[in-house]
Structures are given as C-alpha cells and as structure tokens.
Amino acid sequence: MVINPVYRTINKTFDKVEHAFEGASGQRRIGTLMVLVFVFGITGIQLNRFGLLPPQIAAITPTNHLEAIELVFTLLLVFEVLSLLFSLVYSVSISVGKQVEILSLVLLRDIFKEISNLHEPIIWEEVSGLVLDISALAFGALIIFVILNYYYRQIHQEPLSPDDKETASFIIVKKLIALLMMVGFLIIVGYNWWFSLFYGEENQTFESFYTLLVFSDILIMLFSMRYGSSYRVAFRNSGFAVSTLLIRVALITPPLYSAMLGVGCALLVLGIRVAYNYYMPSSYQKKREENRRKKASNEPMVCFTK
Known part of the structure; x- marks a missing residue:
C-alpha cells in the first residue's frame, strides 16, 4: 500500500x-x-x-554569577521537553506526568531568576522582600x-484497542x-532566544510551548476516538488537556500563585488518574464497547435488552 512507506x-x-x-x-x-x-557561562x-x-x-x-545557574536550568528544561515529546508516544499518562515534572523544574529555576x-x-x-516568593516556589516544587x-504508582499500561493494527496505527500518528x-x-x-x-x-x-501542547493534547484525544469512544478514556484525556492549560496559566502568574497553581495541577492529574483506575463502567457501556469490538471482527453482537 502507498501508506506503508510513509x-x-x-x-x-x-x-x-x-x-x-x-x-x-x-x-x-x-x-x-x-x-x-x-x-563557559561562569567564565564569560x-x-x-x-x-x-x-x-x-x-x-x-x-x-551576575547566578544567571549561569538559570541558564543551565533552562537548558535542562529544553532537554526535558524533548523527553516529554518522546514519552507522548508511549503513554498519555506518563507524558502528562512529564509536563508536571517540567513545571516543578521551572519553579526551581524561577528561584534563581528571582535572585x-x-x-x-x-x-x-x-x-x-523575596523570601515569601522563594519559599513558595521551593515548597511548591517539593510538594509536586x-x-x-x-501519581506514577497509579499508572497501569493498557492498550487503546484490542486490535494490534489499530494500536500500531495510533502509535504512528503520535510519532508524527x-x-x-x-x-x-x-x-x-x-525565535524567543533571538x-x-x-x-x-x-x-x-x-509559555509558548505549553500553548502548543494544549492543542496537541486535544488533537491526540480526537485521534484516540477513532479507535474507541469510551467515556472513561475521553474524560481522562480531556482532564489531562485541562491540566496542561492550567500549567500554561501557572507559568505566567506571580511566584506565589504559580506555586499554588502548580500544586493544584499535580493534585488534579493525580485525582484524574485515581478516578480513572477506579471507574467501573455500567453494563450498558461494557456491552456497547464489546459490540464495537465484535462489529470490527464480524462476530455476533450482544443484545442490550432481554
């Protein structure tokens, strides 16, 4: 097929x-x-x-020598962002965790930026005059x-679809x-550094990257619906997109509010993941999902009523 080489x-x-x-x-x-x-930063x-x-x-x-620390922290964040994009392919939950990790490192970097x-x-x-802001940033990063x-203890890997071809196709989309x-x-x-x-x-x-990340999260959520329309998965992915938006807001707020929003985002993704793990679909939802799978494989479908 033409698409295979692509x-x-x-x-x-x-x-x-x-x-x-x-x-x-x-x-x-x-x-x-x-x-x-x-x-070289210290020397320069x-x-x-x-x-x-x-x-x-x-x-x-x-x-100021402290700006060399801010510089190397910023470089570290650049590589952490690349690591985040790699994790995006394998697990939405882990990639969201990486987003929150980056936020905690931004809070630590902002301490050096403040002084x-x-x-x-x-x-x-x-x-x-900076003690309150510095303390908020430090303790906020620690709590996160x-x-x-x-949060990471709650993650259990689950295939998006029982069909291996569909799963492989979705992974290719995420890689692109x-x-x-x-x-x-x-x-x-x-652009920004220039x-x-x-x-x-x-x-x-x-700040600009997290704006872009909000749109990519939504795009991945919409693509995932091609392989299954489970309410449980849709709610999780939508909630994670909201957490990305809140992280974006946290990056532009004053230090005290940034730390509070950062902790709130971490609690939000933890709550979403715990709720996702313990969510029990109704019998109707189970049958509906089962019928979707059987329809794809041309098997006899399950009736919803007696």
Whole structure:
C-alpha cells in the first residue's frame, strides 16, 4: 500500500531521533554539554565583570554569577521537553506526568531568576522582600515532587484497542505529532532566544510551548476516538488537556500563585488518574464497547435488552 512507506519513514525517523537523545551515548553528550555551558557561562560572566569582553558580546552577557545557574536550568528544561515529546508516544499518562515534572523544574529555576537581579554578595536588605516568593516556589516544587511519586504508582499500561493494527496505527500518528512538535519547539526556542538576546524581549519559550501542547493534547484525544469512544478514556484525556492549560496559566502568574497553581495541577492529574483506575463502567457501556469490538471482527453482537 502507498501508506506503508510513509508509516515506515515516520517510524524510522522518530526512532533515530529518540535514540540520539535518549540513548546512553546521547545522555552522556547532553551531560557534557550542560557542564560546558555552565563552565563557559561562569567564565564569560567573570570576564564581563572584569571588562575583558568585546562590547558586542559584553552587551548580551550578564554580570551576575547566578544567571549561569538559570541558564543551565533552562537548558535542562529544553532537554526535558524533548523527553516529554518522546514519552507522548508511549503513554498519555506518563507524558502528562512529564509536563508536571517540567513545571516543578521551572519553579526551581524561577528561584534563581528571582535572585539573579540582586547584587553580589547577596545582602538581607535586598533579599528580604523575596523570601515569601522563594519559599513558595521551593515548597511548591517539593510538594509536586511528592505528588508525582504517588501519581506514577497509579499508572497501569493498557492498550487503546484490542486490535494490534489499530494500536500500531495510533502509535504512528503520535510519532508524527511528536516529530512535528519537536520542530515547532525548536522554532519557538530559536525565535524567543533571538529576540531575548538581541532585542531585550522577555523569553517566553516554555509559555509558548505549553500553548502548543494544549492543542496537541486535544488533537491526540480526537485521534484516540477513532479507535474507541469510551467515556472513561475521553474524560481522562480531556482532564489531562485541562491540566496542561492550567500549567500554561501557572507559568505566567506571580511566584506565589504559580506555586499554588502548580500544586493544584499535580493534585488534579493525580485525582484524574485515581478516578480513572477506579471507574467501573455500567453494563450498558461494557456491552456497547464489546459490540464495537465484535462489529470490527464480524462476530455476533450482544443484545442490550432481554
């Protein structure tokens, strides 16, 4: 069939990209890159403090050493986003967990962002006004970390469809969406960093990405309905899309509200997953789903009434 080569191309491309980032050698390269970025960041900041950088480079180089930590945290978040897109293919529940993980890391990064504008060495008179915000961000990230521990324990892998061909087809669709999302994310990173460095605009890389993620979540939910229309699955996927939207809101709110919304999002996805696990379909829903499967395989259907 004509579509088979397309499927094979998508599958092969995704697997190559995933191996490049998620494989053992890829992880070592990422770790090495982050170390180099941190060391060069600290060195560049120190050279700028000494006035040893060319004017063009000095203009875009900070003078506070804490900004090197913010930089390497941001780079870590970029790779975490790529990991999120890989997980999107294998499990919607795990990919949502990764979204909340990234939010917790954003909260930790924002601590360094909050204090990166202070003078060195840090003095109490300057930092005293930030104690509440910093504490909220730190404890919010910690609570999210604890909630995620319970969330991942609730996940049990279930095939979307008993038909292996349908499941394989859905995975290919998700791989294509993931690849398109990677391209979109790289464009967002390039655009935001360019205008942030050279035009002084606020960097909104992750805010823009989560907006894109809301649409991809909805798209995957709609595609999943081609392989089954279970209310249980539809509610779970819709609820997860809402949690993505709330994470997007958390990224643009002040630190205190950001931490509160982050914890609320983590509790929401945990609640959705627990409710999903314990939801018991009615006899009507079970028969309806069974008839759908039997109709696909041309087996005798079940009557709903006696």
